[in-house]
Amino acid sequence: MGVAMEGMIRLKGLSLAFPGVQGLTRVLDNVDLDIAPGEFLAIVGPSGVGKSTILRVIAGLARPNTGTVEMAAPAPGRRAVSLVFQDARLLPWRTVIDNVAFGLEKLSMPRAERRRRAAEALTLVGLGDLVDRWPHQLSGGQRQRVALARALAVEPETLLMDEPFSALDAITRESLQDELIRLRAATGRTILFVTHDIDEAVHLADRVVVLAGSPGRIVATHRITEAHPRSRGQGRAADQAKAIRASLDGEVLINGAAT
Amino acid sequence: MTLPSLGRSIAAPVFGLAVLLAIWEAIPGLGLVNPAFLPPPSTLPAAFLRELASGQWTLAIRNSLGHYTLGLAIGVLAGIAFGIITGMARFAEAVTSWVVRVLRPIPGLAWVPFAIIWFGVSPSAAVFIIAIGVFWIVYFATHGAIRAVDRDLIEVAEAFGFRSAPERLLKVMLPAATPGILVGVRTAIGQAWMAVVAAEIFGVAGLGQRMMQASSLIATDIVVVYMLTMAALYGLLDTLFVRLQTWVLRWKA
Numbered sequence: 001m002g003v004a005m006e007g008m009i010r011l012k013g014l015s016l017a018f019p020g021v022q023g024l025t026r027v028l029d030n031v032d033l034d035i036a037p038g039e040f041l042a043i044v045g046p047s048g049v050g051k052s053t054i055l056r057v058i059a060g061l062a063r064p065n066t067g068t069v070e071m072a073a074p075a076p077g078r079r080a081v082s083l084v085f086q087d088a089r090l091l092p093w094r095t096v097i098d099n100v101a102f103g104l105e106k107l108s109m110p111r112a113e114r115r116r117r118a119a120e121a122l123t124l125v126g127l128g129d130l131v132d133r134w135p136h137q138l139s140g141g142q143r144q145r146v147a148l149a150r151a152l153a154v155e156p157e158t159l160l161m162d163e164p165f166s167a168l169d170a171i172t173r174e175s176l177q178d179e180l181i182r183l184r185a186a187t188g189r190t191i192l193f194v195t196h197d198i199d200e201a202v203h204l205a206d207r208v209v210v211l212a213g214s215p216g217r218i219v220a221t222h223r224i225t226e227a228h229p230r231s232r233g234q235g236r237a238a239d240q241a242k243a244i245r246a247s248l249d250g251e252v253l254i255n256g257a258a259t
Numbered sequence: 260m261t262l263p264s265l266g267r268s269i270a271a272p273v274f275g276l277a278v279l280l281a282i283w284e285a286i287p288g289l290g291l292v293n294p295a296f297l298p299p300p301s302t303l304p305a306a307f308l309r310e311l312a313s314g315q316w317t318l319a320i321r322n323s324l325g326h327y328t329l330g331l332a333i334g335v336l337a338g339i340a341f342g343i344i345t346g347m348a349r350f351a352e353a354v355t356s357w358v359v360r361v362l363r364p365i366p367g368l369a370w371v372p373f374a375i376i377w378f379g380v381s382p383s384a385a386v387f388i389i390a391i392g393v394f395w396i397v398y399f400a401t402h403g404a405i406r407a408v409d410r411d412l413i414e415v416a417e418a419f420g421f422r423s424a425p426e427r428l429l430k431v432m433l434p435a436a437t438p439g440i441l442v443g444v445r446t447a448i449g450q451a452w453m454a455v456v457a458a459e460i461f462g463v464a465g466l467g468q469r470m471m472q473a474s475s476l477i478a479t480d481i482v483v484v485y486m487l488t489m490a491a492l493y494g495l496l497d498t499l500f501v502r503l504q505t506w507v508l509r510w511k512a
Contacts, residue, residue: 059418060418085411085414089411089415091415093434093435093437093510094510106419106421136510154419
């Protein structure tokens, strides 16, 4: 990892292939992408196009065959990036607050400080009074909020979100989307958000990058300038969603594709 | 049967035990079997009091509990340690796969000659036999539980920077494997009592030795007293362990 401009992530020539049944399966092809500090960037595309792989590479969970990820080293007591998965992946043997403090245990700090920051992150996601619950006592939406708090507690320069709301029911999903917009306004975090839901991307992001093809490459970039709060599926949002769908023409059906 | 549920939950097992005792009392009492071969339960309290008065009972229990505790502890700790190593490291699993297949089927009793040669007729020999019996149970439980840990949770640890093997072990694998390991330990708590008898049969002082002495004199009432003693000790330990297990796993749904 090289050094980039403060708070920025720069992907250069990222390509990646997995060994599969018939030799190598290429997943990403020469992806270049800059994420500006404070930006909310969404990556949309059909299943299997390598959207999640980009996040996994940035999070250090996968290694590209070629290409580089440049980002600045984090300040002490923070992480450069943290990841919210599609499913909450809470550790069932830890209480809610201990789950949120999990990542802080790697950033050497006293226990009292860990608890303070974890409690703060839980308050931020509206679960301040569930600190001592076990994960199995929570609803799906609450679990995903805890996962979000866990990612926020390490105060990442960039928050990586991998289809974080796709496993939730529509009502919970919309309320969490609006909460994310509020959180972003409150914290100013850079967010890289992967989804296969174009409407979700248009509702949330400042910029939408369309990934398509096999192996996946960036086929279009759309800037969403409309201020929040945005209307869902009407007016400009609908036009922009339509434009994004057009840039995916000829690719597999996107909406409702399972991952 | 209109007993309230609490009454019924106590009444049913008591009733079962009472039926067992009644049949047991009746068989020698009706002359179906020689009482010397099957001592009726009514003769047991007197036999027990004789053992207690002579100090044999207390001494045997103290000796056996010593072997049991030490053998169980060594076997459980070694089983957990080796299970973790072969569960986490493919190389260790490959190297040991046939060693395990060769050693695993050897019954505890078959180790007795070696235990005597290596340790003499001593408490160490008994501890060795018990530890071996316990080791395999806990080893396989731990190995399986570690291998079954959800990959997704290990990835969470990696995503938050816990990348070394000890970090992965302590932060995710060990807590995630704990339910499976505890199932093995509970089985071991029972298995270790069987090993106690095998381990003491050749003359190391304790319950097993006392049972062998009594049985060679056809003092069957004494044999039964020690059988019941072992059952009581096992019942007590198992109950305590289940309490501990429930508390440790209180996070489970």
